[in-house]
Amino acid sequence: MTTFIGISLQAVLLTLLPPLLLGIINKTKAGFVGRRGPPVLQVYYDLLRLVKKNVVISSTTTWVFLAAPLVSVASVVLAGLMVPLGPTAAPIHFKGDLIMFAYLLALGRFFTTLAALDTGSSFEGMGAARELTFACFSEPALFLALLVLVKLSGALSLSAMLLPASHVRIGSTASAALVLIAVSLFVVLLAETSRIPVDDPNTHLELTMIHEVMVLDNSGPLLGAQIYASSVKLLILAAFLLHVVLPLKPALVGRDWGLMLVGLVAVAGIIGAVESLMARLQMRFVPTLLVAACLFSGFGFLLIL
């Protein structure tokens, strides 16, 4: 029963919550610069408007350009179904789903970058190049984090390794390791969802962008799909991160759901804060940052080895 509730709750959260996080981020940023800013639900309105609009397609593109946004949505949602958003196990969990998770994200990346290059514009090309390059460094960081979690939990499924990870005794070396990988996971999150300091989602200088410039030629529902997909990605990575840091207790399901929701909002807030307080790194320093993330989770792994 509880599992059923959990699963359905999870499905609902996964589909509806993501745009809210974007809204919160924007609100926080507005707050930092002392503006009222757009309403929290603004992103939902935008998505609705985009879906109603019709599409403008570049003459050079092929069907890949149309398919990419939908593929990325599908892949990211499937990936999301494997990450427990709450204290209960995710809808899909089986031995080895952690690898499926990583490679579903890769699938999305494959198509997005391909579509970007499909337009033949150099800006989109640059975006794709950066996306791919940075992924080469964030993947190892992610897998090192996974190593730590597997070592701690002894399980090979996200649900089975994330849930116990969250009630490690504070102060043990394990907890230290968790803190380290939490830091690196946060960096990975920033990179994967292309936020400052890796990327600046709302600059308007194409030369400096990554994700935004890749979707430069998308419009209407396609653009909406891309935005939605990235927000879902943000949600699941945030949830991933939260499981590492939050001390959940499987006993008190209700409390934990609350805790998770608060946590998600908090992560969004932190991201917003980071975006308003930090400047974007120079492109050539981004790999360094990601390598640092790798080192963090590497040390974490060494701690518990």
Add this chain to the structure above:
Amino acid sequence: MDVLALILVCPVATVLAGLIPSNRWRPWILPAAAVVHLSLVAIVLLSGGMGAKVKPGPTTHEGFIGTALVTPPHAGTPSVTKVVPGDSGGIVLSDWLGLDPPGRVVLLLVSMLFVACAFYTVGYLRDLRDHLNRVFCVCFLAFLGAMTLVICTNNLGLMWVAMEATTLSSAPLIYFKHTQTSIEATWKYLLLCSVGIALALLGSFFVAYAAILHGLTPSLKLADLLRQAPEMDKRWLEAGFVLLLVGYGTKMGLAPMHSWLPDAHGESPSPVSAMFSGALISTAFLMVMRSQHILYVAGDGAYASRLLILLGLLSMAFAAMFMVGQKDLKRMLAYSSVEHMGILALGLGIGGIALLGAMLHVLTNGFTKGALFLSVGNIDRAYGSKTIPEVRGALRRLPLSGMLFLLGFLAITGSPPFGPFISELIILYGTLMAGHFLIAAIFLALLLVIFIGMGRTVLAATQGSVPASGRRSRFRDGLLSGLPVLACLLIVLMLGLYIPPPVWGLLHHATNYLEVKP
């Protein structure tokens, strides 16, 4: 008696060749004589009850040689069947004629190879019809006769006489083309081989003298020498062996006495080169084997082995040096002969299984060399040249000869499934088994260098497109020019996949004979 007949075939044929007036039909005496010779050889070998001692057969799981390979790495040479040298080892006809087991192997090779070369020669001489060929035919037959005598006699002195006779009878063959380079080659061949052979004579004298010193009745009969060897004077015996080794080694083409070989092989007509590197130097190797046998029986085998291994590796090294970047196909093949003589010496020096390998290698190398030289002969005739920049795309110009040349190259460099692969495998096996790991390593390294050097040239010659420039000749692959090559290569292939029990008996018998201490 039939050995006597064998000896007599060639003089008769020689005289006939001298008498036949027609320049057109004279060459046909060669195949005729060759076939008679071969049949007599067959009779001799079969009547000798060869291989009667060993009953090999495909029944064993490991095959013929597999049974001979002994399993534990530390057990030395294989169990040998007791052979009293001279007597049951060969058929003693008189004081002069006799055929020892190693001789049988070489005899088989010489006779079969001559058949191939004879048929090839008919076609070869037909192409230069205006060129008078009396001297050629006479000398070619005399050459065969001399080699047969070397193999079939059992007197060290007579062997020497016959060996010198091979030099003299083959000199005019090298000079056949009457070019400046062929004169030069002939001159060097005569001078160096005569001097070398002279040393061998001195060596034979030394061996006999070694007997005198210890009051034995001196004799040059192989059987007597083998019987007396244990009591002979070691110093003179060893000195004699060194002289014999250097002397017959010169004829055999062991480095550094090999220097006549590339010139002679390169300049003489292809069938002659084929006989040289297939038969002649194998005969010289037979002499080296006999000399080593004497020393082995005298209980001084280790010393002989040391020298043989040294010279063997030296020859391979020399060959490797000169084969890298060699532009002249025939010289390259000549150096390959030097290399393989080195391998033979190595096998003989290692002894045991390696000796068996060496005996097999005599056959495989001989036939492969025959095929290679004859096919290069065809290429030479087609392009009017035997050097690389002129010769290109032989596979297109001469599909059959080009392919056979390429396959022959693969065979001689020891690629499965050809015969040399098996023999070299066995030699390597023996070397490793005897624990000479360093020697094996050098051996393989040299093989690799040689493969690379040779391959570069051969592939450059066979592949690519035919150069537009250069002398056009009407030569095409024909029956007389293609079939002998094909036959040689088929024999080589067969030796790699299946050794007929009689041949296997010959090899095994020869090995046992050389391994035995009376």
Add this chain to the structure above:
Amino acid sequence: MNLLILIMTAIGLICSGVPGLFYHRRSATGQHVAMAINVVASAVGMAAVLFHDIPRVAAEGWHPVCSLPIGKLALSLDDMSAWFLLPIFFISALGSVYGLGYWPQRKHPVDGRKLRLFWGLMSGAMVLVVLAANSVWFLIAWEIMALSGYFLLTTEDGRPEVRQSGWVYFIATHLATLCLIVFFVMLRIYSGSFHLWPRALVGLPVGVLTALFLLGLIGFGFKAGLVPLHVWLPAGHANAPSHVSALFSGVMLNMGIYGIMRLVVMTGNPPLWWGVVLISVGMLSAFSAITWAMAQRDFKRLLAYSSIENIGIITTGLGLAVLGLSVDQPIWVALGLGGALLHTLNHSLFKPLLFMGAGGMIHSAKTRDMESLGGLAARMPAVFCVMLLGSAAIAALPPLNGFVSEMLIYLGFFQTLHGSAAATWAAWVVPALALVGAVALMTFVKLTATCFVGQPRSAAAAGAHDPAATMLWPMILLAAACVLVGAFPVLLVGLLDHAIAAWVPSHRSIPLVSIINFWWLTALALPLMICAAGIAWWIHRCRRSVPETIIGTWDCGYAAPSGRMQYTGSSLMQTMAVIFRRILWRHEQPPEVHGIFPRPADYACNTPDPLLDRVAEPVLKKVGQILESARILQSGSAQLYMVYILLILLILLMTR
């Protein structure tokens, strides 16, 4: 029974090219005959492998009457050989069909017959290599395979670069054979028999065992193309006809892997360090090769390097299995070996697919240079679809076959965290694999993007078109196979488990099904495929009703962009190329720009193979010069030669 069938099929394959020799060089009959024989033989062979019961352990095979000088022509078949047989038959048959369109006798009267002859010879020889149960027999089949490979590679021996690459292959393969000869001879000396494959040698000295392992590893490693023994591979694959490259990297490399797999279980329980060596060599190959692949411009070279990368991954998995054997962790064995075997099969599905696709591009665009292609997706849509699928598969994206095998290997290395404490370090392979995977993704985005999407960069590319059906259908079949294996791995797991069990029969093996529930992969693949179908339908609808406006790409105010101004593959790689410059070691001539109004300057950059072009060739040249300088010894003066004789005489007399 089915062993006999297999021998028949092998003979059939070997002979398939022969009838063609007797037809006129311009008649197309020969190629159809060869294709027919090849396809029938392969079909029979696959049926024999799939639908007959295979003896669980190597049966003492077939006893012909005639026998080698050394040893009997013994053949035997077990589940592992069966596993390796499948791709041989499949690719050989598909390739011969592909050849009808790609290398028709009409267009290639000179070398068409030669190609088909050696095609059959090589396929049959590989079947025999896998079946051989006697080392001399193995060597013979091996050499026939290698040499016919050489002749296939130099099909167009009129072109110097083809001869050059063939020459490198020739040396490499001979080195390999030499190592193997020594290997088998030593095996014979110490195991007392030429019988293959020993699984329980006892009482070998450690030194001998080490020598055997290294010799075998080098010998087979050359064929498999492990770094640094890969030197022959890139140029060879690039210069061979495309379906030949497909056969090479799809099947011939597997023979090397097969040898290594057999070799490491000589003693039944290999020492730990063998696993360590295999894993490090594998990771080295995977990482360096994918980095080199990333930087290539010639798409066939790129594919060749990615073959090395996949071989590296396979070797890594095998290394894990060896670790598992040595510390007795059956689950590592199952995952490692299972992953390795499955990846071998997968690689021989998607790599031939990609090479055939590349052949299609060469066929119509007449170039191997990516930077002059582009926009082929609109012009050759079918090829684009299969190439996209192949790229996704080789980048291990779900729901395709590449993902399944890589998942097994990943999981195996995750497993090293538990169980035995002997090899926890092995877990560090995981992030490395992740890095390799990411770079591979990048590489194949580059391949598909630069060749297919965007606008054509040259007239040739603009005029491209889909190839004939004979070339398309093999690719489509391969693509279907990729999807099938990816979506329904359960179909193969049975065979896989048998093969794992046959590796070391004495060792208790855990069936993969008891470790992983493969149905989950199917369950996840289905929705993906459904939404793919949905997308297709939606796109179709968009295409029909055109509500949305179609305008040019947004050009940031610059109104006349041309195809040449698109983002090229090289620029896509630029950052990575700078980061990994130490590994790439590329030639780069940056333009010198000075003055206020600099004159036109151009930038040139190419990525040769670091080991071959930067190390091996210069060294060999030097050695050659040294050897040639020794020619003075043979100066032509008879007097000097006489002195040699005198000297050696004196020296030998002194040695007493």
Add this chain to the structure above:
Amino acid sequence: MLMILNAILVLVILINLFALGTSRMKALIHAAAFQGVLLGFLPPLVVKDVGTLPLLMAVMTIVLKGIVIPNMLLKALRDAQVKREVEPLIGFMPSILLGAVATAVALALAGHLAPAHSPLGLLVIPTSISMLCTGFLLLTTRVKAVTQVIGFLLLENGIFVFGLLLLSAIPYLVELGVLLDLFVGIFVISIIIHHINRAFASQDTRRLSSLKG
């Protein structure tokens, strides 16, 4: 008996030194011929019972080595119109010295090379060794074809002298064969020399070095 033998041997050695020293080829050939004749007398001196066969051998040796072969060489010399060996690779004085040194060494070693019981070897072995050295010196240091042939001749003579030690051992058939080989050999060589003259218009064997490598 033994005294005559030794006297002849000493004479032979002196001829060697002369052969090394002279530059005039005619003189060289005459020296070789003289040596051949001398050698012809040796076998009857050695064997105990002088039968017909040894005498026949001696006669043949004298005829061949003393008359026939030198004449062939003289003919070769005549149609080549060469008188003297100019610019040898090693000068005449040095080669004499080398020959002398070799002979001295051989004589010095004679003591423990020779057998204890037969007094024969005492001078025979050193002589043959010194002749071998002479032959090799001529072969390696002279450049005219004829001179080299004479070197080969002296080499053979040296072996012949050594053969004296085991006359009983060597069957006459072999002796005959050796002689015959020598004769035919020189015959063929002189033919080749004739062709060399024709082709190269000289007897200088340094011209014969186009085949290298």
